[in-house]
Amino acid sequence: MRPTRWTHGFPAIVKATAATSPKIEKLGEEISGLTLEEARGLVDWLQDKLGVSAASFAPAIAVPGVAGGAADASAAPVVEEKTEFDVVIEEVPSNVRIATIKVVRALTNLALKEAKDLIEGLPKKFREGISKEEAEDAKKQLEAVGAKISIV
Structure with missing residues (x-):
């Protein structure tokens, strides 16, 4: 230690x-x-x-202000990997509305009315600021019942 x-x-x-x-x-x-x-x-x-x-010799993500102007301008900018994702419900066909509401309720613990309101007036963000794994899982479950989903 x-x-x-x-x-x-x-x-x-x-x-x-x-x-x-x-x-x-x-x-x-x-x-x-x-x-x-x-x-x-x-x-x-x-x-x-x-x-x-x-x-x-600098690491990929440098501490701001430590090196000052030491790094030259021709260096490539550091691209940070996205860590938070939003799941957007793009479209829910009328024949899969009930199944979609059930999946939405299971994923969010919303009440029936809130889940129903969520899938009206699409597109809408369904989940915000979640991990890539959570977003992919939600997308997979919603697409399995017939909803059209995008991850941003």
């Missing part, structure tokens, strides 16, 4: 290992005491000195 200490108002994880030399510990302490502007200057200086770019 790594002990925790507080630095600049935020918890910092301190890794206590026998392999860490006093020189590295001292340097680490000095770096952790830098202001954001000083850290940016250090990054720029190291990039010039070593001939490398911090962007090449």
Whole structure:
């Protein structure tokens, strides 16, 4: 287990290992005491000195403000994967209305009147902000009874 200490108002994880030399510990302490502007200057200086770019070592999702202007503009933007989905009931044929209402009630725990109101005046969002698995499951159940569904 790594002990925790507080630095600049935020918890910092301190890794206590026998392999860490006093020189590295001292340097680490000095770096952790830098202001954001000083850290940016250090990054720029190291990039010039070593001939490398911090962007090449950055994780896919960078912490905003840490690298400042260090990443060059030609870098591709990070595309975040969508994690929340909405299920939209597009159409319910009249011959499957009752079956669709039953599935809607089972998936949402709505009362009969609310479930009936939900499938009138389509298209309507049926579920919002759910996981991809939940959205796919709801779509599969509703399409099995004959409703037309889309996931956005």
